[in-house]
Amino acid sequence: MTGSPASPSFRLAYVPGVTPGKWVRIWQERLPDVRLELVAVSAAEASDVLRAGDADAALVRLPVDRTVFSVIPLYTETTVVVVPKDHVVTAADEVVAEDLADDIVLHPLDDVLDWERPPGQPAFERPASTEDAVELVAAGIGLLVVPQSLARLHHRKDLTYRTLVDAPRSDVALAWPEEATTDLVEDFIGIVRGRTVNSTRGRAQAPAEARPERKRAEPKGGARKPAAGRSAGRGARGGAGGSGGSGGSTGKGARRGKPRRRS
Structure with missing residues (x-):
């Protein structure tokens, strides 16, 4: 971030043909207290301007050195x-x-x-x-x-x-030094990606203990009751006692004996 802590600013370089106006307007709406400065540079100068710290980020034409710069491709021109x-x-x-x-x-x-x-x-x-x-x-x-x-x-x-x-074709991208990914850079990334003003993606997330825990929804009417068919089956087997006996349970779980052959 360029500027002093008392008056923060964000410097955005851009190459000929690229029009950052839409993103600048959104920046001014969301961060009115942070001055955004535009720096016009040639396509060949853009990387050197970023390396020298004369801009926080730049709208460039690819390719650039990916070992030095982080890059977000934006669009391809006709x-x-x-x-x-x-x-x-x-x-x-x-x-x-x-x-x-x-x-x-x-x-x-x-x-x-x-x-x-x-x-x-x-x-x-x-x-x-x-x-x-x-x-x-x-x-x-x-x-x-x-x-x-x-x-x-x-x-x-x-x-x-x-x-x-x-x-x-020419690819246009947002680039910035990988080692200088500041909060303001993250703010500008959010703008070019179309994130809403309330999005926290890219910024530090709240600690886990600060987030409310989700309560598991309980079924209506209290604790879940066992299925009727399953409980009936268990009761029928228990009542038969293995003797095939009296009582004649007709529950779904009861097993019927093989009918005897008539002589």
Whole structure:
């Protein structure tokens, strides 16, 4: 937890394209006395910011070092190709990599997709950033494949995008240093997981002696009575005494003798 004990705060880093607004609003409703500070970082910087203690947690793009950070995957983004509005691929709602084979596809240095080989024809140089690559697309120099949130972040009126169905996708997750799982981190985990305000999951549970014990429900009318058939059977066997005798018990438990053959 950053800040002093007198004025606690929680610092949340987030990478481009990720919008933490919904979770921030819930935090402010539940923890109005704890200031939440947002720290915008690049995808490449997020891990270093957490290691340095400059943020308590971060909304990152995977992968990250799982030996250092605890991770909760949140969602997977659709991948799209950003094109000029008059490009031929806009005739379809979805495209495949083969549809881009004759186009120059820009591959910025801050690309967050795990490509073996990007589709299309490579440009002479890799743009320094996704923002620079978008400008090149607008200039008619090539196309750009990115997670959908980045296409929205860098939206331009002269550009549009289409879903690229056979491209790698970007996974967004909440990450924090494993050795720094504070109560405030647990509070934020509860928010992103959709837990209710009264949920105690993740926080220290009350000691066993402090929890009320459950009383076992008793059947109506007091103690349970033995089944009628079972008690009758026992009584019948006891009354017969093994002599087959008089008294002629007809209880369910009584055994009838084999009838004698008439001569």
